[in-house]
Amino acid sequence: MAVHRYIQNFSHRNAILISDDTRLGATLSPVLGRLGLIVNENSMAEAPLEWSAEDLDASRDVVLIDGDLLRMPFIPRLKSDGLTPLVPVIGLVGMQAPSRLKTLMQLGATAFIPKPIHSGAVYSALYLAINEHARKAAQAEVIKAQEQRRHQRRFVIKAVLEVMRERGCDDEAAFAHLRNQSMHARVSIETYCQFVVQRSAARPECGSEPPQQLRSAD
The missing domain is CATH 3.40.50.2300 (Response regulator)
Incomplete structure (x- = not known):
């Protein structure tokens, strides 16, 4: 901090x-x-x-x-x-x-x-x-951000399962993939996982990159 x-x-x-x-x-x-x-x-x-x-x-x-x-x-x-x-x-x-x-x-x-x-x-x-x-x-502001991340954690489990299904890998490899992608997108892993879950639900309308509104520094 x-x-x-x-x-x-x-x-x-x-x-x-x-x-x-x-x-x-x-x-x-x-x-x-x-x-x-x-x-x-x-x-x-x-x-x-x-x-x-x-x-x-x-x-x-x-x-x-x-x-x-x-x-x-x-x-x-x-x-x-x-x-x-x-x-x-x-x-x-x-x-x-x-x-x-x-x-x-x-x-x-x-x-x-x-x-x-x-x-x-x-x-x-x-x-x-x-x-x-x-x-x-x-x-x-710090507490609000932490609360937001806590509410987004449910998306992490869903995103891990989605990546496991798509890539045919175990949970550790799926989580590592999501972590690397979130770092590349410069957002928290919770935010990126929320995007992955919403992208999966919205296909084919949604693209492959996180929308601009989710691109906030962790």
Whole structure:
């Protein structure tokens, strides 16, 4: 697994502040601006915020949510696990009641800034929230890929039997053939075996090479 690269520079990111307290914006905007972030203030007083995945940029946006809000926004989740929020979330904590902290954690907050806000706490919270979100997102992708390969393993047995029938060989030779072919096609053996089984079921419509959509690096 590749070594995770930690993000230290937050220039050109968007800080989306959600609070009904205008004093938070007055305090946070100068601090976030010095760190290179563009601040967008939003209030829940008039209408609830319900973003779609298209409204947020996972590579640029950071959401800061006031834990004292009476209504909380809806933040879309990553498709890879359905649990991790699409963007990093920081909770602004005034009343440190367990229920408030629980609500912020359910929204996906991975860092907190206590109120009243001190400028020295902002960078640490950004660093923790953004890097922890990146770690969780990468982990979710790995788990999703593993789950996909696990579901595809049933095709390995079927493909081995198909190759044994076609080539008149034993299971070890059939598996070695499939492994070599998957390496040549630069896909996982599970993906290649799925193609072999589907090709066998679709003959003569399907060609002899894996379709382009299956050509993904293992």
